Amino acid sequence: MRLLWIVAAFLCSISSPSTAFQTPSSSRGPNRASQIAKTTAIAPSFHQSEAQNHGGVASSTQLGVSPLTAVASSPIGALTVLASIVVVHEAGHYLAARSFNISVAEFSVGFGPRLAGFEALGNEFNLRAFPLGGYVRFPENYNATVVEAQRDAARKAFMARREAENWTFWQDAINILTLGFWDEQRRQKRKKELAAAAAQVPDEKLPWWRRIGKPASKKREEILDPEDFEIEYSDDPNLLQNRPWPERAVVLSGGVIFNMILAFVLYFGEINLGSGIPQPVFDSGVVVSQAPRPDGASAGILRQGDVILGINGKQVTMASPTPLSAQKQVSDVIGVIRETPLGESLQLKVQREARQFDVDVTPQKTGAVQSIGVFLGPNFKEIQKLKSSDLGEAAQLAYRYLSEVVSQTLDGILSLLGMLVMGKGPPPGQSVSGPIGLIKSGSEVVSTRDVTAVLLFAAALSVNLGVINALPLPALDGGQLMFVIAEAITGKKVDQQVQEGITSVAILLLLF
Numbered sequence: 112m113r114l115l116w117i118v119a120a121f122l123c124s125i126s127s128p129s130t131a132f133q134t135p136s137s138s139r140g141p142n143r144a145s146q147i148a149k150t151t152a153i154a155p156s157f158h159q160s161e162a163q164n165h166g167g168v169a170s171s172t173q174l175g176v177s178p179l180t181a182v183a184s185s186p187i188g189a190l191t192v193l194a195s196i197v198v199v200h201e202a203g204h205y206l207a208a209r210s211f212n213i214s215v216a217e218f219s220v221g222f223g224p225r226l227a228g229f230e231a232l233g234n235e236f237n238l239r240a241f242p243l244g245g246y247v248r249f250p251e252n253y254n255a256t257v258v259e260a261q262r263d264a265a266r267k268a269f270m271a272r273r274e275a276e277n278w279t280f281w282q283d284a285i286n287i288l289t290l291g292f293w294d295e296q297r298r299q300k301r302k303k304e305l306a307a308a309a310a311q312v313p314d315e316k317l318p319w320w321r322r323i324g325k326p327a328s329k330k331r332e333e334i335l336d337p338e339d340f341e342i343e344y345s346d347d348p349n350l351l352q353n354r355p356w357p358e359r360a361v362v363l364s365g366g367v368i369f370n371m372i373l374a375f376v377l378y379f380g381e382i383n384l385g386s387g388i389p390q391p392v393f394d395s396g397v398v399v400s401q402a403p404r405p406d407g408a409s410a411g412i413l414r415q416g417d418v419i420l421g422i423n424g425k426q427v428t429m430a431s432p433t434p435l436s437a438q439k440q441v442s443d444v445i446g447v448i449r450e451t452p453l454g455e456s457l458q459l460k461v462q463r464e465a466r467q468f469d470v471d472v473t474p475q476k477t478g479a480v481q482s483i484g485v486f487l488g489p490n491f492k493e494i495q496k497l498k499s500s501d502l503g504e505a506a507q508l509a510y511r512y513l514s515e516v517v518s519q520t521l522d523g524i525l526s527l528l529g530m531l532v533m534g535k536g537p538p539p540g541q542s543v544s545g546p547i548g549l550i551k552s553g554s555e556v557v558s559t560r561d562v563t564a565v566l567l568f569a570a571a572l573s574v575n576l577g578v579i580n581a582l583p584l585p586a587l588d589g590g591q592l593m594f595v596i597a598e599a600i601t602g603k604k605v606d607q608q609v610q611e612g613i614t615s616v617a618i619l620l621l622l623f
Contacts, residue, residue, distance in 0.1 A: 190242050192565065192568065192569050192572065193242065193243065193572065194220055194221070194242045194245075195569070196370070196373070196569060196572045196573050196576055197220055197242070197244060197245040197576075198220055198245070199369050199370060199373045199573065200245070200366040200367075200369060200370050200573075200576055200577070200580070201218060201219075201220070201245045201246065201247050201366060202369060203364075203365035203366040203367070203368055203369030203370070204247045204362055204363075204365045204366045205218050205247050205365075206365065207361050207362045207364075207365035208247070208249070208351065208362050208365075209232070211354065211358045211361070211362070212349060213249070213349060213350070213351050213354060213358070213362065214249065214250050214347075214349045214350055214351070215234050215247060215248070215249060215250075216234065216235065216248045216249060216250045217234065217235040217236075217237060217246075217247070217248040218234060218235070218236045218237070218247055218248075219235075219236075219237045219238075219239055219245055219246050219247075219248065220237070220238050220239065220242060220245040221237075221238060221239035221240060221241050221242040221243070221244065221245060222239050222240070222241045222243070222244055222245075222246075223239050223240035223241045224239060224240045225237050225238070225239055225240075226238050226239060226240055249350070249351045249352075250350060252344050252345045252347070252350045252351075252352045252353065252607075253342050253343060253344050253345060254343070257343075258342055261342075342607075342608070344607070352607065356595050356598045356599050356604075357599075359595050360592060360595045360596075360599075363588050363591050363592045363595065364588070364592065366576075366577070366580055366588055367577040367580050367581050367588060367589075368577075370573045370574065370576050370577030370580075371513065371517075371573075371574070371577050373569075373570070373573045374513055374516070374570040374571075374573045374574045374577075375509055375510065375513050377566050377567070377569060377570040377573075378508075378509040378512050378513055378567075378570055379505055379506060379509035380566070381563060381566055381567065382497050382498060382499055382505045382508050382509050382512075383499060383500065383502065383505035383509075385562075385563055385566070386496075386498070386563055387496035387497055387498030388496065388497040388498075388512060388563075388567065389494050389495075389496055389563075390494065390495045390496065390497055390512075391434055391491060391492075391493075391494055392432045392491075392492045392493050392494070392495055393429070393432050393433070393434065393436070393437035393489045393490055393491055393492055394432070394490040394491075394492045395420065395426070395427055395428050395429055395440070395490065396418040396419060396420045396427050396440070396462065396490040397418070397419045397427055397440055397441055397444045397487045397488070397489070397490060398416065398417070398418050398419075398487065398488050398489065398490050398491070399413050399414065399415055399416065399417040399418075399419070399485050399486070399487065400415070400485075400486045400487065400488040401415055401485065401486040402414065402415040403415075403483075403484050403485045404484040404485070406484070407475070407482070407483060407484015407485065408472050408473055408474055408475045408482070408483040408484050409472050409483045409484050409485050410484060412470050412472055413459075413461065413470070413472070413483075413485055414463065416463070417461050417462070417463050418461065418462040418463075418490055419444060419459050419460070419461055419487070420460045420461065420462055420467070421459070421460030422444060422447055422457060422458070422459055422460070423447070423457060423458055424458065426460075427440055427443070427444060428440075432492070433515065433519065434489070434519070435519040435522060435523065437489030437490065437491075438489060440489065440490075441487050441488060441489060444487060445487060448474055448481055448482065448483055449480045449481050449482075450481070451474050451481050453476065453481070454473070455473070456471045456472060456473040457471065457472050457473070457474065457483070458470075458471055459471075459472055497512060513574070516570075516571065516574050517574055517577075517578060520574055520575055520578045521578050524578060524579065524582070585610075585613050585614040585616075586614055590614070591610075591614075594610050
């Protein structure tokens with residue numbers, strides 16, 4: 112079956128002044144009836160990088176220089192890490208399906224032209240040209256050739272009707288803006304009229320005396336709407352679509368579960384066997400990370416290294432000493448600066464070394480936003496390492512750390528989505544980059560040849576991929592799982608064409 116991959120939906124990554132490594136996630140193409148729980152693409156991360164050497168503290172596990180490590184330290188190494196995470200995610204779907212004896216057609220890493228592959232266990236395993244994703248393809252539960260011919264005939268019938276009815280530009284525009292709903296209502300009315308006419312046509316199989324008095328100018332099939340067609344679905348019990356909802360739920364959840372297991376194993380290994388997970392700790396306040404611009408509003412008032420402890424009489428505080436809370440402080444302060452009415456001043460409580468004092472700064476218009484002409488960053492305090500030789504304690508620490516990373520990632524994703532929905536762009540202090548930026552960040556991590564940094568980077572990627580896929584958006588695993596949950600609650604399976612339509616519309620909306 113064809114795969115329509117829409118990467119624009121979530122193909123981005125987030126970075127902030129406090130520096131963050133990005134991790135991948137998934138994007139789904141339209142579910143053309145069989146490719147449920149299948150595609151993976153690189154998407155955003157909101158987790159502060161535990162893989163970085165915060166405060167200059169480096170991991171002690173490094174690889175020596177060799178031709179092999181030189182290649183691994185290039186973008187090829189970063190792509191290898193990304194592809195490995197994708198393999199783990201799709202393996203979750205694949206193994207879950209095979210454990211229930213559900214038919215699988217293909218396991219693919221990457222998209223585009225096939226570079227290499229082999230057949231085993233009755234399945235195709237392929238490596239494709241663009242490794243920024245992957246998919247598990249399930250067999251269709253209908254004859255794709257016949258259905259495509261039916262759809263093509265319906266499209267031609269619609270175009271012929273549109274031409275016969277002399278549609279205007281405005282009719283086309285209304286139909287597009289309503290995603291076809293406007294014309295569908297008109298067509299349903301016409302369909303009822305045709306059905307009433309068809310009811311008057313005698314069935315040729317009826318005895319001749321029961322056909323007396325009924326018109327015979329047209330056959331029933333000639334009266335039926337040519338834009339209507341019914342798909343004949345297979346009842347093969349080995350197809351994913353025909354399995355009970357609990358089994359489909361497990362298959363859909365398999366990718367996310369495997370991502371979380373991988374992250375937990377990596378965190379546990381680093382805590383128990385490795386050098387430990389470096390954890391940056393932050394204090395309240397926002398740091399002026401660079402000297403103010405000479406023409407900026409705070410020139411001659413603030414200095415590099417100053418800590419802003421309060422703004423307009425309110426303390427700058429955070430819920431916890433974590434990277435996400437520290438970054439939220441920065442975003443909150445930037446937000447207050449941007450929202451200051453033109454010409455009004457801000458009262459800042461500043462700490463400079465051991466001295467605290469208040470200053471007034473009047474923001475200036477820089478482009479479309481208010482600015483005081485400085486770069487702000489989190490108030491870094493120290494590095495602490497999560498390390499334990501006890502298996503039980505290490506497991507607890509790994510679980511707790513994984514929970515924090517998942518929570519921070521989810522908070523960041525929801526925050527970004529909320530801002531995008533309101534048309535405000537990324538939260539203050541954050542920027543958006545594409546997959547090339549993600550590969551670049553990954554290459555920088557891999558180029559350090561620091562095993563700890565690479566493993567933690569891979570764990571962050573895995574968490575991000577799992578969290579994104581768990582979102583209840585129709586194009587993702589979580590969205591497909593919503594259809595299964597609806598079936599479990601109502602006891603009635605959601606119509607497959609309805610699912611496909613919702614998924615297609617969702618991806619179309621994500622593009623805009």
